[in-house]
Amino acid sequence: MVLDPRFVYVAVALSVLGSTSYVRDTLRGTTSPHRVTWGLWAIEGILAFVVEIQQRVGLASVMTLALGFMPLVVVLTSFVNRHAVWRVDALDIACGAVSVVGLVFWAFVSEPTVALVSFAMADFIAALPTYRKSWRSPESETPRVFVLGAVNTGITLLTLRSFTTAGALFPGVIMMTDTILSVMILTRLGPRINQRTPPKESMA
Numbered sequence: 001m002v003l004d005p006r007f008v009y010v011a012v013a014l015s016v017l018g019s020t021s022y023v024r025d026t027l028r029g030t031t032s033p034h035r036v037t038w039g040l041w042a043i044e045g046i047l048a049f050v051v052e053i054q055q056r057v058g059l060a061s062v063m064t065l066a067l068g069f070m071p072l073v074v075v076l077t078s079f080v081n082r083h084a085v086w087r088v089d090a091l092d093i094a095c096g097a098v099s100v101v102g103l104v105f106w107a108f109v110s111e112p113t114v115a116l117v118s119f120a121m122a123d124f125i126a127a128l129p130t131y132r133k134s135w136r137s138p139e140s141e142t143p144r145v146f147v148l149g150a151v152n153t154g155i156t157l158l159t160l161r162s163f164t165t166a167g168a169l170f171p172g173v174i175m176m177t178d179t180i181l182s183v184m185i186l187t188r189l190g191p192r193i194n195q196r197t198p199p200k201e202s203m204a
Contacts, residue, residue: 002158005059011152011159012066018148019070023077025142032086032140033078034133036096040126042072044099047106048119048170055116057167063156064170086140092129099126120173127177134181135190143185149178 025031045068052061078085102122106115134141153175160167184190 003155005159005161007155008059008063008159011063011155014148014152014155015063015066015070018145018152019073022074022142022145026074026077026084027081029081029084031142032084032133033074034086034088034092034129035075035078036088036092037126037128037130038071038074038078040096040099041123042068042075043103044068044119044123044126045071045170047103048116051106051115051119052167052170055164055167057164058161060156060160060167060171063152067153067171067174086133088129091132095125095128099123116169120169123170123173124177127181130181131184134184138185138188138190141181141185143182146178146181146185150175150182153178 022031022033026033045064045066047068049061049065049068052064057064099122102118102125105118109115109118130141153171156171157163157168157175
């Protein structure tokens with residue numbers, strides 16, 4: 001343990017701050033949340049919180065609850081301004097279906113640690129539509145929520161009394177996801193690379 005466990009409340013406050021800015025931009029129409037990603041993040045976060053309570057993770061589980069509750073708020077907000085919602089295609093649906101398989105697997109597994117592993121994999125797969133979206137159209141996202149997400153999950157990891165799978169896996173995966181998304185959005189990596197790639201010549 002590096003930080004006092006009560007620092008998890010700082011992490012939760014940062015999560016709320018980031019999500020509030022995302023909700024605000026969604027209402028304004030400047031951000032387009034991907035409902036597949038955010039909806040699954042909400043479900044997985046809440047279920048992971050239940051498992052962490054069973055495993056007696058401690059105060060760090062409060063952060064996991066926020067990781068489920070705040071995405072739920074984003075999804076509900078997306079129904080207020082429907083013009084701000086990103087279009088869902090077949091690949092997005094496929095990613096969502098695979099992620100749901102991880103949740104179904106959890107329902108039939110009695111081992112909490114195995115359930116958390118399935119949550120982590122489901123969470124990563126659920127993020128794939130937003131990875132693709134951020135690569136193609138970084139202007140459609142609010143980077144603050146992901147930057148603060150990486151920070152608050154990092155704080156959560158530093159408050160753990162011991163690095164167990166139950167306590168570290170879910171926030172660790174979230175930190176990795178938020179870090180990658182932050183870099184993609186802030187650097188506009190996708191459009192910059194696409195601009196440098198010369199168009200393929202058509203064959204006569």
